[in-house]
Amino acid sequence: MDSPPAKTASPETMVTIMEFSPTGKPTGLRSVDRIIDDPSWKSRLSPQAYSVTRRHATDPPFSVAGYDSKEPGLYRCLCCGTVLFSSEAKFDSGTGWPSFTSPLAKENLATREDLSYGMRRIEVLCARCDAHMGHLFPDGPPPTGLRYCINMSALDFVPFPKNSPSKDPQQ
Numbered sequence: 222m223d224s225p226p227a228k229t230a231s232p233e234t235m236v237t238i239m240e241f242s243p244t245g246k247p248t249g250l251r252s253v254d255r256i257i258d259d260p261s262w263k264s265r266l267s268p269q270a271y272s273v274t275r276r277h278a279t280d281p282p283f284s285v286a287g288y289d290s291k292e293p294g295l296y297r298c299l300c301c302g303t304v305l306f307s308s309e310a311k312f313d314s315g316t317g318w319p320s321f322t323s324p325l326a327k328e329n330l331a332t333r334e335d336l337s338y339g340m341r342r343i344e345v346l347c348a349r350c351d352a353h354m355g356h357l358f359p360d361g362p363p364p365t366g367l368r369y370c371i372n373m374s375a376l377d378f379v380p381f382p383k384n385s386p387s388k389d390p391q392q
């Protein structure tokens with residue numbers, strides 16, 4: 222018997238991510254398509270955002286508006302919209318890059334060893350679309366002691382809704 226066309230998810234094409242309400246509450250794990258390439262990235266992203274997320278470039282420090290913002294909200298992957306960080310884990314590292322002590326959900330971030338530039342670093346990527354986000358260092362403040370050093374131009378900041386903190390509109 223020939224194997225039927227794959228209707229079910231295969232591990233290579235699907236990824237399980239945590240979804241969040243606009244107020245940052247987890248609403249459940251969901252299996253979604255992995256996004257390997259999206260033709261809209263080239264046209265939709267700024268040249269800098271494109272080279273950071275898709276070509277592993279780095280924002281010049283202190284250069285991208287919002288890196289030091291303290292406004293409450295969620296930080297999503299600019300490429301695919303996956304929620305990655307919350308303002309609640311953001312801290313001022315003094316580096317000129319937005320820094321977080323933890324991701325909002327560990328499922329939503331991927332890490333891998335990065336040996337470029339003669340350094341041994343841990344690269345942080347969006348788990349869904351493989352966008353380069355930045356690097357992870359073990360010199361952060363409590364409670365985790367970790368510093369997720371992220372490129373602002375790879376992030377899409379969405380402020381928490383001002384009122385109605387509880388109910389999310391179903392879309």
Ligand SMILES: [Zn+2]
Pocket residue numbers: 298299300301302303347348349350351352
């Ligand atoms: Zn993404």
